[in-house]
Amino acid sequence: MNVLQVAGVKLAGVRFALPKREVDNRETCQLLFGDKAESILKTSGILKRRVADKGETSLGLSCQAAEELLGTLAVDKTTIGGVVAVSFTPELAMPGNAQLAQARLGLGNDVAAIDLNHACAGYPYGLYVAASLVRDLQKPVLLLDGDVQTPYATMNTAAILGDAGSATLLVPDHDSGAWEFAFYTDGSRAGELKLDGKLVMDGFGVFRFVAIDVVKLIAGFMQGRKADLFVPHQANVYMARELARKLDLADRLAIIGDKYGNLASASVAVGLAEAMAGGFGGKALLAGFGGGLSAGVALIDV
Amino acid sequence: MNTRESEFLSFVSGLLGRELNSLDLRQGDVSEWDSVMHLRLVLELEEKYAIHIPIDQVPKIASLRDFFELTGGKA
Numbered sequence: 001m002n003v004l005q006v007a008g009v010k011l012a013g014v015r016f017a018l019p020k021r022e023v024d025n026r027e028t029c030q031l032l033f034g035d036k037a038e039s040i041l042k043t044s045g046i047l048k049r050r051v052a053d054k055g056e057t058s059l060g061l062s063c064q065a066a067e068e069l070l071g072t073l074a075v076d077k078t079t080i081g082g083v084v085a086v087s088f089t090p091e092l093a094m095p096g097n098a099q100l101a102q103a104r105l106g107l108g109n110d111v112a113a114i115d116l117n118h119a120c121a122g123y124p125y126g127l128y129v130a131a132s133l134v135r136d137l138q139k140p141v142l143l144l145d146g147d148v149q150t151p152y153a154t155m156n157t158a159a160i161l162g163d164a165g166s167a168t169l170l171v172p173d174h175d176s177g178a179w180e181f182a183f184y185t186d187g188s189r190a191g192e193l194k195l196d197g198k199l200v201m202d203g204f205g206v207f208r209f210v211a212i213d214v215v216k217l218i219a220g221f222m223q224g225r226k227a228d229l230f231v232p233h234q235a236n237v238y239m240a241r242e243l244a245r246k247l248d249l250a251d252r253l254a255i256i257g258d259k260y261g262n263l264a265s266a267s268v269a270v271g272l273a274e275a276m277a278g279g280f281g282g283k284a285l286l287a288g289f290g291g292g293l294s295a296g297v298a299l300i301d302v
Numbered sequence: 303m304n305t306r307e308s309e310f311l312s313f314v315s316g317l318l319g320r321e322l323n324s325l326d327l328r329q330g331d332v333s334e335w336d337s338v339m340h341l342r343l344v345l346e347l348e349e350k351y352a353i354h355i356p357i358d359q360v361p362k363i364a365s366l367r368d369f370f371e372l373t374g375g376k377a
Contacts, residue, residue, distance in 0.1 A: 039342040043342050156336075156337075202337075203336065204337045204361070207337060207360065207361055210357075211360055215357065215358055242356075242360075246356060
């Protein structure tokens with residue numbers, strides 16, 4: 001396992017934006033699955049979901065979160081050196097969300113605008129790229145992470161998926177210690193979770209990936225390290241809880257999937273934002289996993 | 303088949319909505335046993351038998367006998 005480090009970076013803040021429409025997942029399950037509704041609800045643990053309406057996009061939601069974040073922190077937009085956008089459902093196939101965000105947010109023409117096509121593993125990847133930019137530019141960098149994935153749902157994903165956008169601001173800070181990252185990819189298993197017109201998922205395959213490969217990645221990464229908070233991707237609530245239990249992190253687990261659904265990689269940003277809003281400070285272990293198949297972990301100071 | 307096995311099969315049959323008469327049935331033999339039902343079986347059996355099935359054991363369960371043995375039964 002390669003462990004990458006980026007020092008001299010501080011997390012200034014995280015915000016998220018959700019679609020206006022909240023869906024009662026029991027109603028969805030009863031409508032779609034009839035007698036099997038309770039099975040779906042019990043195994044996913046998802047009680048409510050946020051679903052985008054026409055016109056609500058990954059970019060729009062992420063920019064909404066960014067405007068709120070930059071406004072709250074009173075950041076001069078001309079000081080921002082980079083924008084990194086993570087999404088597998090960008091507003092347009094081309095140009096990407098990062099380029100569109102430069103104009104929509106009114107950032108300078110000299111920003112490094114970088115798009116990452118990543119699914120549920122994306123937040124640690126985006127954080128690594130954004131942190132590296134901060135280190136190299138010595139300027140604030142904005143990380144946007146969001147997806148509107150519900151339009152691509154099939155019968156086996158319709159009752160778990162939600163939509164969201166998020167914004168994370170990283171700034172230079174010479175006193176900050178090293179953030180650490182590790183990544184894992186097995187592209188030979190791409191067919192187990194892919195967007196090919198519709199979101200296609202092999203439930204058994206993806207579960208096996210999380211239960212075996214992701215557990216191994218995180219457990220190996222955490223050898224000799226400690227975390228005060230664990231924010232995993234919220235594929236479903238059962239999986240998040242069991243992953244935390246297996247890693248002896250159950251008492252430090254952030255859960256948000258029950259009230260928003262599976263928000264793809266933004267679920268990690270949302271979990272982190274809610275923990276910070278609740279006063280969290282300390283070492284946060286962030287874990288994303290999904291399409292690729294791929295996974296990423298980050299241990300950062302909050 | 304002993305009482306415990308019968309009770310187990312009866313319980314699982316209720317969850318899957320069809321009569322099951324052998325612990326040797328495998329996931330591919332039962333159309334109702336998809337990935338969602340797999341997790342439902344884990345959760346329901348954990349509750350009924352007051353056990354915990356670790357997440358890394360869950361993908362290894364391939365037959366009803368595997369489940370039965372995890373509940374503490376010896377078939």
